[in-house]
Amino acid sequence: MNKTALSLAIVALFPAFASAEEVFNFYGKANASFQSNDEGEGATTDIKSNASRLGVKGELPLDSGIKGIYKMEYEVDIDGESEDTFKQRNIYAGLEGGFGQVIGGKFDTPFKVAQKKVDLFNDLEGDIKSLITKSDNRESNNLQYTTPSFAGFKVSAAYISNKDAELFDDEGNVVDTRDNGTSVSFAYDNNGVYLAYAYDRSVEANDWDVNRVVAQYNFGNLQVGGLYEEQEKADSSKQDGWMTSVAYKINQWTAKAQYGQSDIVKTDGETFSLGLDYKLSKAAKVFTFYTDETAAADYERSYFGVGTEFKF
Template identity: 35%
Template sequence: MKFTKNILAITVLSSLSISAFAADVTLYGKANLTVQSSDDGEGSYTEVKSNASRIGLKGTHALEDGLEVVYKAEFQVDLDGDSDDNITSRNQYIGLRGAFGEVLVGKNDTVLKQSQGKADLFSDLNGDIKSLFEGENRLSDTITYKSPKFSGIQLGVTYIAEDSVDGESGVSVSAVYGDAKLKKSDIYASLAVDSEVDGYDVIRATVQGKVADFTLGAMLQTQENIDGTEEMDGVMLSAKYTVNKMTYKGQFQAANYKDGDDQTGITVGVDYKLAKSTKLFAFYTNFDLDTQEDKEYLGVGVEYNF
């Protein structure tokens, strides 16, 4: 049954990609695999791990009066073969873009999640900020609006529909300045708020910029469960330095709960660029957790983008 589902998914994706090329749609993807020693708190073991590897289709189609259709269908592919469903959905939506901005409907990252930009240097690995912070939500039944940019500032809002009589809706809003890739601006900054999103209220401020040959980032976050419990203040600091084909990276994260539970995480790593599309990398992550067993990860991997 699992084999049949996988073949069916690949067949559908292949047929879509054939149509996609006829319509100038972009077929893209990323393969990220690591060989690592992992200790989740119960002892270390060796594993081969797929880190949010993906394949997708995306594109636009021009309409009249300056409008265009925007669409994406992205799938996560677990290349290590461990998952029962090794092809699962990621961001999948359709929308309209024009002078008014952009409206997207479907499954999507909330604007608070998007507001982190590129400040999280170990996204999708064990050192990802989602290990200690809430707010990294990709949700179904969303409507997202982003305004045009005014003096480099863009406003955004995601509404999450309740989807059932007993369901709960939520709202995520953001204000973003600059370019997350730091190619069109020297600084990126954002402020975002989640209200009753996936059970939490969150406030997040992020900034990243270039200082000499370094790229420095910082994030401040407060969060609490919608019932008023699990209040937390957090901070994340990141830095990277590139010389020739090598990029050296480091990241510190702390989550301090009002009930006294302190959690910290430190990750260091290095990337070696083989080509624009391909890199080798290594990382070490350690989590110091007050009320849980500490966690530790050491890995080497390869990433290929197309």
């Protein structure tokens, strides 16, 4: 069953969710890999579900050229390791029109989205969340405004309300309340050139300021990208990190490499990944990857995997 037919079938089952004018889209991704993992105590093998997901999104035309928009997306546990088969990802509702877009719910911050696709091993072991950054966040109580695109330039600003959130110590005692946070990005995306600057204020933790700069360039079959990030904690200490990536396509093949260093997650963190994808169709691929990570205090990790990805 193709994507359109599947969406129409779901609409037929849930007629209250759709009208003749509504655009309704059911989608998903199944990504799983068979891996060998060496985390310092000998190699083990397992199946990993790499952020597989199911979701529904749509839009409903309203008056004056405005439309209502929504998205409800859940991660699906393919490998069966989690007690929860489904886990909430990006979920929101809002309005969109000539003024831009306003949404509210739980979703990726502008800071996180600013990385675009510079992280070529996103959702795999080489994901920049492993050693490069602590600030790729998906936040609840999130209200975001995004401007229309002006010749490729766009601004997104999010206000994250945490007035009822409490912070606990190791013994479970309330030690503080969580501040409200802000996340803002300024991005230019046009003719294969992507440039972005983003910052978070009190999102990762109270009185933490984080800045990020991203650049990516596509020309022909080659894509190169880089990211730099600086984190300042409440005690005024600073840590930074950077990474760079390159991908090259030859027919159905895509070769990928990524390298980075950072003190943000672990002191003297260093990560290196190689990958090779083979495109079976527009919606399917097989892939293999190798990731090596090191840091201070004898931290050493290495991963090798092969997997498949299907989008629908």
